Amino acid sequence: MGMPVNPNENIVVTCGSTEAMMAAMMTVTNPGDKVVIFSPFYENYGADTILSGAEPIYVPLNPPAFDFDREVLEAAFRDNDPKAIVLCNPSNPCGKVFTREELTFIADLCKKYDAYCITDEVYEHIVYAPHEHVYMATLPGMFERTISCSSLSKTYSITGWRLGYTIAPAEITERIKKVHDFLTVGAAAPLQEAVVTALNFDDSYYDEVLDHYTAKRDLFCQGLDSLGLEHNVPQGAYYVMMDISEFGYDSDLEFCEDLASKVGVGAVPGSSFFREPVNHLIRFHFAKRDETLNAALENLKSLRDKIKPRG
């Protein structure tokens, strides 16, 4: 990973990255602080910020490319003096993988405005070529101000085991341990022992994980292409966002309900991830068996017959 990590001083094992993020947020923020969050975002970030008594400041990642306006981001720092920024890399829901250059820009803002970066890197091993995962904490001067949150859930397909962790400088780790003690006390000890087997897998395991999801991404995206359905191509993680503008719905929730009941395919309304009024995107999840993905694509063939465009 390229970070100066001493397991005793820099790591806290948590109940999934969900608890890691909450513990990190409660550790670095005080009530009344501001926290910058890119939108769309994994739903916990807003709630974690509010539960910590802090206030979320949202900065858009603009579809379809999900890039951000650097001036807007800098203004969020300049105008709000935030205590931290949350960085989900690769991103759920939009599959964005931040480039080294984008991360350097964000890192420079953190240094200039004296803010922490709390990362969520649960999809660190699911990054599709030619994109590459760069750990924020490895950028110059960033280990000192980064709390890296990650998880064993996705990498080893053990979401129910609830094993995650924070990596942070020793003095911040000491504070995270105190918060963690009041949140969950500890992750289940037998599962921590069992997962050591996975942690000793060699590099070929991670190559296989990536090949596995690359094949699923290609299967599903090519299927959508063959049906002429517009979508993004994720750079990481295992979600695809489809553009439903052609159906003329005002509500993506209503579209998803129709998609489930009339076409037999489940998707999540994109609006549940956006702070802005974005209603033309829905999120599919392709970490499924190939038979399931093929069945979904088969059902989607009848989409335009079963859901007619609204005027």
Ligand SMILES: Cc1ncc(COP(=O)(O)O)c(C=O)c1O
């Ligand atoms: C971006 C992101 N962070 C965190 C989580 C939760 O992971 P964990 O099982 O480690 O709590 C998820 C699960 O979907 C996720 O997509």
